[in-house]
Amino acid sequence: MGSAMATPLAFEPHNHAECVADALITAERRCRETGARLTPQRRRVLEILLESHRALGAYELLSRLADEGRAVQPTIVYRALDFLVAQGLVHKIARLSAFVACTRPKSGHGPAFLVCRACRGVAEAELDAVQGALDMLAKESGFALELMVLEAEGLCPGCRPAA
Amino acid sequence: MGSAMATPLAFEPHNHAECVADALITAERRCRETGARLTPQRRRVLEILLESHRALGAYELLSRLADEGRAVQPTIVYRALDFLVAQGLVHKIARLSAFVACTRPKSGHGPAFLVCRACRGVAEAELDAVQGALDMLAKESGFALELMVLEAEGLCPGCRPAA
């Protein structure tokens, strides 16, 4: 018992173009279903996050958009990110003040992130064990649990040699 | 199995003066043991955090110090906080960009925080189940785990009625 799991993926090499395309299609479908509007700007922000496959700061996104000749105000990026986070398509990694595209935009569980402190790569997993234990803890203490995130820091397989 | 535990405490009423005093004594002892220097400034920052028993921003600490006629530069507060965090006497709650005194400055486990979004009160617990599951996950994916934090958000028993 007590266990992690569900394909850790993420740090492993994979067909990235395909993984990005899949994620976009899924995102579009999800938005269509819920009536949310995945506008070009929002879509582009999501795309950039998917392509880079690591946590990006809002101003990093900003400058990429600027490179493409798009608008240049922080507000715009933050609004797109707010939307994407609300849809569950993007997560904020608070430790880094940065954002990462969700790699499993389905489940409602609290996600767990393995964040590489060197390259800012992020692997997303779910720890089912956590949710249960936390629910119990919250219940015992009378806390109304609304949201949980686990953030772990360390070195990913790629950055390990360097260190 | 699989479980939370270890006295959730924290949101419960308690003898606060005593709990602060105890924590300070423990902190002093720990520093003496490890050779770390708990200077007056560092000690004062820790005290303020202990007294308030909730997460405080660096600039909040700053202004309290200023009220007491102490120095007023961010750097100073951040340096004290860095030290305290390094000693494990204080934790940073990344979601809030704020800091809270550790209520169980012993164990090496990754802590779990229940953060009230209304009052910023923080209850600290340990989820042994989490550590194990995460270790396993990290091992499977080749990630060198250095640090983990679980942050949950919701309403504490005190703030629940208001909502």
Next chain:
DNA sequence: ACTCCTTGTGTGATGTTATTACGTTGCGAT
């Protein structure tokens, strides 16, 4: 077609959190 309403955008200013750079002080060890 027109108005109304809601949602998304554009833009500037501002607020909040955190770090850098550089100099000084205090104190123990040689």
Next chain:
DNA sequence: ATCGCAACGTAATAACATCACACAAGGAGT
């Protein structure tokens, strides 16, 4: 005594985030 190191003091600035307000696009009801 002087060297070296950790802590402290100070100013400037960087990085992250929000606010306030105006405008545009598109759908719903008349």
